[in-house]
Amino acid sequence: MAESLLFSVADSFIGKLASRVLDEASLALGVYDDLRGIKDTSSLIQAVLLDAEQKQWQNNELREWLRQIKCVFSDAEDVIDDFECEALKLQVVNTSGSIRRKVRHYFSSSNPLAYRVKIAHQIKDINARLTKVAADRHNFGLQTNYSDICVVQKRGLTHSHINESDVIGREHDKQKIINLLLQDGDDTYLSVIPIVGMGGMGKTTLAKSVFNDERLGEAFQKKMWVCVSHDFELKHLLVKILNSTSDSSPNTFQQENYQNFDIEQLQNHLRNTLSDQKFLLVLDDVWNESRVKWEELKDLIQCANGSKVLVTTRSHTTADVMCTTNTSHILQGLSQNDSLSVFVKWAFKEGEDKKHPELMEVGKTIVQKCGGLPLAIRTLGSSLFLKFNLEEWKFVKDNEIWNLPQQDDGILPAIKLCYDQLPSYLKRCFACFSLFEKSTPLFDIEVTAFWDALGFLPTPKQGENSGDIGKQLLHELCSRSFVQNFADGGGIFCFELHDLVHDLALYVARDDFQLLNIRCENIRENVRHLSVLENDLLGQISIPTGLRTILFPDGANNEPFLNTCLSRCKYLRLLKMNNSRYKYLPNSIGKLKHLRCLNLQQNKQLERLPDSVCKLQNLQALNLIGCEKLQKLPNGIGNLIKLQELCITTKQSNFPEGLAKLSSLEILVFRHCDSLMFSFEGIQFPKLKLLSFSSCGNLKSLPFHIIRNIESLVIHNCNTVILSMGDNNNEIPNLKLKLLSLEILPQIVTFPQWLQGCANTLHTLYIENCENLEELPKWLSSFISLKNLGIENCSKLVSLPEDVHHLPNLERLDIIGCPELYRRYQPEVGQDWYKISHIKHVTFELQESED
Incomplete structure (x- = not known):
């Protein structure tokens, strides 16, 4: 529930109130005492939130009180952010004097009196509302706790990776499936073998173990792995299968792309690729129950040479539709002994379980509650790693959340319990995963930009930046098995969420976050973060005014919806419009003064950005990769003083004006900038961590004075670049590179x-x-x-x-x-x-x- 995120909300809000600029501005407006009152009252409320969140399930009145607090905090954050946005404009005004004098000058000269009156009234109103709701805390006998005591115990990342040592208790299942795949049969038709089981049962792990077995490498000339999930559209499947036929690259940046092919081209290409080859195709996580759709695909991959398809699915109907053998392979839960082996592997260091027989007795009961589900066992085991307090183990065993009814969508009490034990600052970050579709590969750069834009990241310590904090949080989530396939590419991380964990994110975030698809057309009341999956929905939904996040669907081209969104959602922090078909963006985007992240990746029709974009002084991330028709960057880009991430594709020939002013940049990417003449003379970028050039035909030399301080350098398809240092070619500079x-x-x-x-x-x-x-x-x-x-x-x-x-x-x-x-x-x-x-x-x- 969203109320379980309130401690983190209160913590970040109180931190915001400590801003020096905000202090000076409040003095100028005469609301300093009101802001101090808001801060003190918020601290009183925060002190009882942890206890209230734990007790809310037994007390409906307490749960309603938390909802009221959530509403007041949301409104308060909007007001304070609005106030801060106006105050920060002084940083682009070239006036001399102290910060206080600059603020006074801005509010007295540049801003209408009406705004001063309005913001002062709003701040006083928030103070009164908070004071009233804080007084009600005495009605519930809540205990005071000023710090979030939940601590994530870190462990080696290898514990979260899928490897053969993690496959426990599946030897019989593996051998049975391999026998089915290797047995001779009627080669005139395609043999399909489904593995069926509920989410988290280990279907994918078992399929991977089978897929990588050496015996299958000898029996099949080609092996392909495709994650299907809910998307069973023919064209998308053909693209995925074709991509899986190609040799994989260790480089995660470049992938083969057949998106521009039509179905006729795709099917011809696939049939030619598979012609006369005995193949094994794994279709992982299939939900499709339409026989028509399956037959349409099967006809295109039908080969009379003994090829096999291995399917994993939660749905027995899907298995019946696709199966060509007598029966599907039903994956059951692990035995008690195997379950205990999995639990011991994740809860103790090797051999350490024998030192704690009292914990093992409690552990046996915990394992029984997991019902043989490997993911649940692994997640609970991870949560208890390096914890030797008997009471902590009993808490896991006895917590009443085990008694919650099992949800139809597969939410498991075991996983929910581990979520409840996360530190509150991680809960909001985890909830953000609910905005992504299942089985979406995620990169730390994008996820961290989202978290940062929404204010979910803890305040960095001295010497740290938001990217460092984001990586730390991902490591913590990985150590708890909330993310999987976590790969370190030298400072750039790629990872995925297990479907069951994605279900959990949808469940815990359902009040504030919503993933809107064709099966759920209504936007829930008070939703603040919205991801729309279907383009057709844009003309049917009514946008709430309080949205802070909106992710447009691929192919979006509904201009009235875009105009409505920009005019109504004045508190937007995050706007993502990947793969849309808009040629222009309206000037009104410049009024989104709260906007922190603007992602326009792969907008192939976009020709220009309005100059009003440069009014977005709070913008931290701007992604224009793949905007092939973009003529140039807007004038005044140097005004984006808080920009940390800039990714550019442009036809512009001159170096972007004002780029040298962006002293906060941490990530700078140029891709398909063939006309751009590069000259980094006089530019420093003191905080830059990642620099990437891809398909930049006019790049002649590298900016070595910048490269000395960065951590990641990518050079791709730049045929004219000279990698030597010229006259200083024998010089060996001190570098900090982690990825090249x-x-x-x-x-x-x-x-x-x-x-x-x-x-x-x-x-x-x-x-x-x-x-x-x-x-x-x-x-x-x-x-x-x-x-x-x-x-x-x-x-x-x-x-x-x-x-x-x-x-x-x-x-x-x-x-x-x-x-x-x-x-x-x-x-x-x-x-x-x-x-x-x-x-x-x-x-x-x-x-x-x-x-």
């Missing part, structure tokens, strides 16, 4: 010497399609922090550094499409296999033509 990605750079023959400067920091190195690269330098073996090394389609590269076995921390080596390297380092038989055999994860793949 070099892709489609035929000019590279050898590595430039200056890269030795990141020998102590580089975490991940990707080298892709550098067709003339002949050797890796000997000094690469001195990179003591290198964990991930990926090399793809570098045909002239014949060897790794002689001392590659001296890399102390190398954990993953992926080599794709490099036949000479394959022959030399081929597992078990290559002449130099012994030099890399100690690496935990080694992957070799050859292109089809090389096999």
Whole structure:
């Protein structure tokens, strides 16, 4: 429930009231005492919120009191943000003097008297409302607690990864499915084998274990993995299957894209790709119950060569529609012994369970409550890791939430309980996941930008930024098994949510957050954060005025809806319009003075942005990647003084005016800026962490004075860039790089010497399609922090550094499409296999033509 997020709301609101600019502005308006009163009263309310949140389920009046507090805090935050927005305008006014004099000047000269009267009245009204609701706290006998005592115990990230050691108690299931896949049958039709079970039962884990079994690699010429979820539209499925037929790249930035193909082209391409090949296709998480849709797809992949399809689904109807065998494989819960083994694996360090027999007795009861569900067992086990207090274990065992009725949508009391034990600052961040569709790959950059825009991030400590805080929170969620497939690409993280955890996010966030689809057309009362999945809904829904977030559906082109949204939702913090078809944005967008994040990625029809965008002085993230027709950035972009993330695609030829003023930038990405003439002379970007150039034909040289301080550098398809440092080519600068990605750079023959400067920091190195690269330098073996090394389609590269076995921390080596390297380092038989055999994860793949 949204009321469980109130402690975090109160905490961030109180922190906002401590702003120096706000103090000076309140003195200028004569409301200083009112703001101090609001802060003191908010602290009194916050002190009892943790106790109130725990007791609300037994007391309807208490729950209603929390709803009133939520309403007052929401209104108060809007008023204070509005006040702060106006006060912050002084930072772009070139007047001299103290902050206090600047504020007085602004409110006395630049702003109408009507605004001063209105904001003063609103602040006094909020103070009165808070005072009234605070007085009611004495009616409920609440205990005072000024700090959120829930602490997340961190553990190694490997505990959250899916690997064979995590597959416990499924040996029989795995062998049975492999036997079905390998058995001879009637090769005139496509054999389909469904795995059926409820969410969190381990269907996907089992399917992955089967999929990666060596015996299937020998039996099938091609293996494909497709996550289907609710999207069973034919074109989307064909695109996913085609993408899965391609060799995977270690680089998460570039993916094959068939989106512009029509169905006729897609089906021709797929049939040609699968022709005369015996394949295994896994369709993971299928919900479709329409036989017509399934037959339409099956006709296109039907092969008379013994190919097989493995399906995972929660729906028995789906299994019956798709199944060609006698029966589906029904995945049951784990046995008590296997369940206990899973629990012990996640709740204790190895062997430590034997030291705590009293905890194990309680643990056996907890495991029974999980009903054999692997995800529930793993999540509860993780929540108790490194906790040895018997009362904490009994709390998990005896908590009444176990007695809540099971929801139809698969919400499990076990997972809900673990959510209740999260620190309050993590609860709001977790609730934000409800705005994304299931099975959506997520990146920390986007998620952190969302959290930051909505004010969900704790205040950074000295030396930290919002990106650092976002990564810390993701690590905490990962340690609790709330996210999965968590991959570190050298400072850039990719992850997913299990469907069951996504269901939980929808459940706990349902008052404030809503994912609107064709099956749910009504917007709930008091929704503040809205994600619309269907374009057709834009003409049917009425937008609430209090929205702070709106995510438009792909393909949005409803101009009346856009105009209504911008005019009614004056408190928007987050606006995402990816893949829309708008040519222009209205000037009224400049009135969204609260806007922190504007994501216009892949708006291929967008030709210009109004200059009024530069009035958005609170904007922290602006994403224009893929806006292929965008003529130029708006004049005055330098006024966006709080901008931290800027991603650009533009036809502009001159360097964007005012870019040098953006001293708060942490992420700067240029993609498909072929006409842009780059000159970074005089530009510093002191806070920049990530710099990326992709398909920038006029990039001649790199800004080494900037590169010295960044952590991630990506250079992709920039054929004219010279990587050397010119006259200073022998200089070895001190670098902080953690991620370096070099892709489609035929000019590279050898590595430039200056890269030795990141020998102590580089975490991940990707080298892709550098067709003339002949050797890796000997000094690469001195990179003591290198964990991930990926090399793809570098045909002239014949060897790794002689001392590659001296890399102390190398954990993953992926080599794709490099036949000479394959022959030399081929597992078990290559002449130099012994030099890399100690690496935990080694992957070799050859292109089809090389096999």
